[in-house]
Amino acid sequence: AxxxxxxxxxxxVSEGTPVxxxxxxxSSYSPSLFWYVQHPNKGLQLLLKYTSAAxxxxxxxxxxxxxxxxxxxxxxxxxxxxxxxxxEYFCVPNQGGKLIFGQGTELSVKP
Amino acid sequence: xxxxxQSPRYKVAKRGQDVALRCDPISGHVSLFWYQQxxxxxxxxxxxxxxxxxxxxxxxxxxxxxxERPEGSVSTLKIQRTQQEDSAVxxxxxxxxxxxxxxxxxxGTRLTVT
Numbered sequence: 001a002x003x004x005x006x007x008x009x010x011x012x013v014s015e016g017t018p019v020x021x022x023x024x025x026x027s028s029y030s031p032s033l034f035w036y037v038q039h040p041n042k043g044l045q046l047l048l049k050y051t052s053a054a055x056x057x058x059x060x061x062x063x064x065x066x067x068x069x070x071x072x073x074x075x076x077x078x079x080x081x082x083x084x085x086x087x088e089y090f091c092v093p094n095q096g097g098k099l100i101f102g103q104g105t106e107l108s109v110k111p
Numbered sequence: 112x113x114x115x116x117q118s119p120r121y122k123v124a125k126r127g128q129d130v131a132l133r134c135d136p137i138s139g140h141v142s143l144f145w146y147q148q149x150x151x152x153x154x155x156x157x158x159x160x161x162x163x164x165x166x167x168x169x170x171x172x173x174x175x176x177x178x179e180r181p182e183g184s185v186s187t188l189k190i191q192r193t194q195q196e197d198s199a200v201x202x203x204x205x206x207x208x209x210x211x212x213x214x215x216x217x218x219g220t221r222l223t224v225t
Contacts, residue, residue, distance in 0.1 A: 032211045043115075043202065044154070044216040051211045090153055097142075097209045098167070101153030 004033070004074075004091045004102060012108040019078040021105045023065075023091030026072065032094035033074050035065055038104075039087045047089075050074060061085070081109045113137070115217035117203050123223045124193045132188045132220045136205030143186050144214060145178055146202040154202055160186060161209060193224045 007022040025031050035047040048059025055067045065076045074091060090104045116135040124130050136143050141162050146154035147170075156170040162183035171178070175194075180186040190197055200221050204214040 034213070036216075043218040044204075046213050046215065049211075049213060094211060097159065098144075098156045098170075099146075099154070099204075099214060101146075101155065104153050 003027075003100070004093050006089075006091050006102055006105045008105050009103060010106045010108070012110060013081045014110045015083055016080050019063075019076070019081045019085065019107065021076040021089050021091075021107065023074045023076065024072055025074060025091075025093060027093070031074075033067070034092045034094065034099065035059065035063070035074075035076050036090045036092055036101075037087050038090065044090070047076070081107075083109050083111065085109055115203055115205050115215055117201075117217040117220050119220060120218060121221050121223075123225060126195060126224055127192055129189065129191045130193055130222065132190075132201050132222070134186045134188070134203030134205075134217060136184065136186070136203070137215055140205035140207055140215075141183070142206045142209050142212070142214075143180060144204040144206075145186070145188050146204065147172075148200040148202055148219070150199070157188070157201075159209075166209075190222075193222075195224050198222055198224045 004025045033050045036044045038044050047063050048057045050057050050067045058064045063078050086109045088104045092099045118133045143160045145157040148154040158168040158178045160180040175191045177189045200219040202219045204216045206212040206214045
């Protein structure tokens with residue numbers, strides 16, 4: 001079975017500064033991992049997914065994530081935060097077709 | 112094309128009432144999923160359909176919860192005799208298939224049981 005740990009429940013950055021949202025996974029085999037974003041009172045939007053084709057995955061809105069097997073990590077990054085990035089972010093393993101969500105990381109962006 | 116749609120967006124039910132929540136998946140998506148998201152929590156898997164077949168209902172919290180997808184398109188999640196603990200956002204997602212395919216989510220139905 002796969003599981004993930006999002007190391008921060010809340011991250012606050014200033015607009016224009018880099019974003020780093022940390023995710024570590026635990027899996028006995030190569031995982032299938034997604035990052036989803038949820039804006040307040042909105043549905044979940046897929047940012048990107050990793051399925052072993054490439055370790056650096058580029059997503060929408062300037063986000064990307066790098067799968068590092070040696071560190072069992074799949075951290076989400078963005079070079080420059082925008083106010084519209086303020087939302088809840090979920091690192092989600094795909095376990096046999098089911099998405100297994102944790103608590104997520106809330107990202108705040110200060111002007 | 113159009114995304115996943117859900118109706119109603121908001122539902123208030125008195126305790127003990129039955130409710131029905133509807134999901135219209137993306138056209139051509141054979142897989143459909145229901146998730147429940149309690150306030151301040153991440154979504155939790157409820158059930159899954161491949162076309163009209165309900166292949167996994169392991170996440171349904173009780174036998175008061177029932178889901179169907181009779182023609183392999185629109186799905187309905189029904190909750191009988193609602194309880195306060197059923198208050199949550201119910202999310203529907205669809206995908207091209209089972210496994211590593213991306214799941215696309217609808218806006219959800221916020222159910223409040225009073």
